[in-house]
Amino acid sequence: MFEFPVLIGDIGGTNARFGLIDRQGAKPRLVSHEATARHPDPSSAIRASLAKAGDGAPPPRSAILAIAGRVDGPEIRLTNADWVVCGERIAGDFGLSSTVIVNDYVPVAAGAADIEPHDLTPVGRCPPVPGGARVVLGPGTGFGAAALVPYSAHLAIVSTEAGHTDIGPADAFEEKVWHALERVEDRITVETVLSGPGLARLHAAVAHVRTGRPHEKIDPAAVTEAGLNASDPHAVETLALFARLLGRVCGDLALTFLATSGVYIGGGIAPRILRVLEQSGFRDAFERKAPFAAMMRDIPTGVITVQDPAFNGLSALASNGRKFVYHGQVWRRPA
Missing domain, CATH: 3.40.367.20 (Hexokinase; domain 1)
Structure with a gap:
């Protein structure tokens, strides 16, 4: 489902945490914490985060993002912030082959499987x-x-x-x-x-x-x-x-x-x-x-x-996704 490197994000009402999984099975690497209120939209925060990853880091090819909101349509508004999250838009902004968006407690649950x-x-x-x-x-x-x-x-x-x-x-x-x-x-x-x-x-x-x-x-x-x-x-x-x-x-x-x-x-x-x-x-x-x-x-x-528990779960979903069944918004680039 995912092409590596995978961009992962845990987006809450106050902070958004972004990281990268360089290859299948690798541990997630935290890139930065971004204050939600300091950015007008998620792409702005992702852009700022990736700029901190270093010039030598390969760009992500897919993404899985966990958001504090109900995932019930192509555009999702955060419950406690003004951002609207759209997987297709984020994929277009960063040239990704796929984007998956899930509720923020989906990866916490996935991480609990092998905590x-x-x-x-x-x-x-x-x-x-x-x-x-x-x-x-x-x-x-x-x-x-x-x-x-x-x-x-x-x-x-x-x-x-x-x-x-x-x-x-x-x-x-x-x-x-x-x-x-x-x-x-x-x-x-x-x-x-x-x-x-x-x-x-x-x-x-x-x-x-x-x-x-x-x-x-x-x-x-x-x-x-x-x-x-x-x-x-x-x-x-x-x-x-x-x-x-x-x-x-x-x-x-x-x-x-x-x-x-x-x-x-x-x-x-x-x-x-x-x-x-x-x-x-x-x-x-x-x-x-x-x-x-x-x-x-x-x-x-x-x-x-553990700090940032959602990151371990996002890594499990990206690397071992067939183990889990879950609801989310999925966008893939047309073949």
Whole structure:
């Protein structure tokens, strides 16, 4: 499917990461990180990235790009940025023979098929269980999720829009927080609370509930820092609530896909709050799924700690694509 060298890209709402796979089976080589807001379109960012690859680097001949958005047509708008991604246009701009565009959690799921133990930090004491379905998800600029499901001799990757499903309170305190939470398009979704912007919304709502006064949102990184060093009690409580909500959603997705081989958490937030996940009610919220609590106790959960996890998955899709079945936009130069 792919001619080498293959351009790979992991395009999110904030950053786009580009790299090259020089030959089949080779490890991906990171070329650069490009801030999405600094470029008017993906070709501009790719052009800037390839300029950093060096004059001696051969140009790419095909591409596979993972984007933070729903891949549902020839032109795809990113969910949390202004870019419109079109595989045919990118192929024309760089003289490529083919371009494949997938949802950003498709390669994370592909990478989870053979993830190394040292690239994963367990949360809880559940040993890995081979042979079953797996779920990968992650709170970052938005919230992404996909499932990796064994199907005959293949691994089917199921993209989802789980971040845009509704989520509600589970106890009296959460109900108060929900009344104070900022809504997005008059909804409270998984992404509304389990994302960087969601962390800021949760902090403002928790502070409102505890003080009785409305609070302005602060930067999500400031919430994380203040929560980890215990300089702000509202931030400490916010991180604990974030962890419980994440555990609940992880459990819901594990039930949805019967992910007996594990739920793996990526994104930019989880690796920073590992201690909170380990010490909070994350696992309790994950397992509290009667009548299937016993099954849930045996499902492992862990945080993906390898940097740029999508790159390993993009490499697997480019070099060993026949192993996987997945949905994406495919453009090939006419014969």
